[in-house]
Amino acid sequence: MNGEDANSYVIKNVVEELVAFHLDDCIAAAGTCGCPRCRADITAYTLNHFPPRYVVTEMGDILVRANMMTPQSGADIIAEVMQAIKVVSQSPHHKSESPVG
Numbered sequence: 001m002n003g004e005d006a007n008s009y010v011i012k013n014v015v016e017e018l019v020a021f022h023l024d025d026c027i028a029a030a031g032t033c034g035c036p037r038c039r040a041d042i043t044a045y046t047l048n049h050f051p052p053r054y055v056v057t058e059m060g061d062i063l064v065r066a067n068m069m070t071p072q073s074g075a076d077i078i079a080e081v082m083q084a085i086k087v088v089s090q091s092p093h094h095k096s097e098s099p100v101g
Contacts, residue, residue: 014053014064018077019046026081030089037094045084046077 023043027034055061
């Protein structure tokens, strides 16, 4: 393995991180429930509408982010998060007594 430790590699989906980056602002803008269940449902819905962009190295992360940090990519992610909020808000999976926010 050329002296590299296989346990030192972390596989991550850059799209997931970008969705998480926009999530709080979108939830606040929509004035919708931000409980852990709704957040998870919104995130899952959004991620299911984008192809994953997995990276292992820091250089891969930088390259993918550079390609995805266009105004259009940001707008696409925000639009899909807002759509997810609309869908989840219409049929939330949390208990009705669950606090909003």
